[in-house]
Amino acid sequence: MGLWIPFTLFAAFMQSWRNAFQSQLSKEVSTAGVTLARFIYASPLAVLYLVVLYQVSPAPLPTVTTKLSVMIILASVSQIVATALMVKLFQLRNYAIGVGLAKSEAIIAATLGALFFAAPLNMLAWVGVIVGGIAVWLMSAAGSFKTLSWRTVLLGVGSGLAFALTTLWVREASLILALPFPHGAAWVLVAVISLQTLMLLAWIGWREPETLHALYQRPKKTFLISLCSCLGSLGWFTAMSLETVALVKTLGQVEVLFTLLISARFFKDALAPRDLLGLGLIVAGAVCVIIA
Structure with missing residues (x-):
């Protein structure tokens, strides 16, 4: 089994908890504040x-190098945008739907990776990516496709696009460093999270000082979000230094499985029968990419 697989599973588990805590905090704090909570304590944890x-x-x-710096800056800004859009989703739909829509990033990352990042996939891998995309879309469209507003769809796809670009630029930065495993991913993690923390602190300190209070x-809640975010990013960054973004994502x-369980257990969100079909498709897609 490739080492990227356990790192990916660990990252997905930690990210599902981070999203759960962010969903709770989004009811009490502004979008910028919830976004900052993801990074504010994560920086010292990453340095440690x-x-x-x-x-x-x-x-x-x-x-x-200049190229490395550009990749770090682009990844940092893109992830902030992705997180802010996801927080907006939490405020429009229930928790599980918000995460499900944002998971469109896998198909977007596969397409962009093949076109612009020299990361082509074989046929079986593409099947896995597409099946997984269908799965999360089915699970996101609670009850009927007609119930999804254009605003919800655009926010979800926008978040997925920003997350996809983040991961592609993170992988590119790790490859540029050319350090031994897992040191390259660790340096990118520290650089991205530290820059994000500084940018958000400056913005919120200027525009929303009450949010810091x-x-x-x-x-x-703030520490739990940062802790889960740091551990999740550690898993993602490490996995993506070993394997293409499309397969990892x-x-x-x-x-989504972890999200549904948390959503049902802690947020009491109702789960539709189609969720079982979606979970089956996710498993099928995961098996395809592992074999590929």
């Missing part, structure tokens, strides 16, 4: 991980 990694397994330090009053759609 990097320090421990170098203590356990020494490796060369990275060489900073709101997060300060909710330390437990298609397997990562098992996050």
Whole structure:
């Protein structure tokens, strides 16, 4: 079994919990505040991980280039946009639907990767990606396709596009570094999260200073979101340093299974019978990409 598989499953599990905590916080704090909660404590956690990694397994330090810097900046901004759009989804539809719509990123990442990032897929892998995409779309359209407003669809696809671009640029940055595994992914993790934290702190401090106070009053939720986000990003970044984004994200759609379980158990969202079909298709898609 490829090492990218357990890292992907771990990332999907942690991300499902991060989304659950973000969904709760979105009822109490602004979109910008919920987005900042994802990063504010994640930066020191990522730095701690990097320090421990170098203590356990020494490796060369990275060489900073213009291309690497551009990839880091693009990934950082794109992930902020993706997270903000997902938070907007939480406020429009129920928790499971918001995450399901944003999972369109797998098909988008596969298409963009093949066209612009020299990451073509074989036929079986494409089958897995498409089957997984159909699955999350079915599970997102609760009851009827007619119940989905254009605003909901556009926010979901926009979030998926931004997440897809983030992961493609993250993988590109890891490959540029050319450091031993898993040091390259760790450096990209620290750089992206640190830059995101600085950008959001500056923006919110200027436009919404009261939001910083709101997060300060909710330390437990804020820390849990940051912790799950850091661990999830660690899993994603590491997996994507080993395998193409499309395959990682298609397997990562098992996050929808975790999301549905959390949604039903903790948010009491009703699950439609079509969810069983969707879960079966997700499993089929995951099997295809693992074999491919």
